[in-house]
Amino acid sequence: MGQNPWRYDKDLFMALPISKEEKLKRARFEAESAKKQLGLYLYNYQAYEQLGKTVWSSYTAMNLRLYKNLISQMRSRLEAAEYVIKNA
Numbered sequence: 101m102g103q104n105p106w107r108y109d110k111d112l113f114m115a116l117p118i119s120k121e122e123k124l125k126r127a128r129f130e131a132e133s134a135k136k137q138l139g140l141y142l143y144n145y146q147a148y149e150q151l152g153k154t155v156w157s158s159y160t161a162m163n164l165r166l167y168k169n170l171i172s173q174m175r176s177r178l179e180a181a182e183y184v185i186k187n188a
Contacts, residue, residue, distance in 0.1 A: 106180075107130060107177050107180060107181075108173060108176040108177050108180055109176075109180055110179065110180040110183035110184065112180075113127065113180045113181070113183070113184045114183070114184055114187065114188070120188050123184060123188045124184070124185060124188050126184075127181045127182075127184035127185045127188065128181070128185060130177060130178075130180070130181035131178055131181035131182055131185065133177075134174045134175075134177040134178040134181060135178060137170075137174050138171065138174040138175065138178060141167050141170045141171045141174060142167075142171060144163075144167050145164065145167035145168065145171060148160055148163045148164050148167060149164065152164065
């Protein structure tokens with residue numbers, strides 16, 4: 101998951117060695133950021149999905165895979181942040 105695996109894993113996020121206040125602040129930021137990115141990625145995925153109905157190409161397929169992966173990552177990020185907000 102890259103440089104910050106805690107962003108996508110509730111247990112790693114909860115285990116961060118920072119104060120409860122800082123953890124909540126970071127979780128709120130991560131949740132808002134993930135929601136914004138998720139909205140953008142869903143929009144882009146749907147656009148490529150529509151494009152794929154008229155013109156299919158390896159470029160369209162590649163972008164569908166990309167956005168599907170990004171959507172999955174943002175959902176994991178949002179779930180981890182929401183968990184921390186509820187349980188920190």
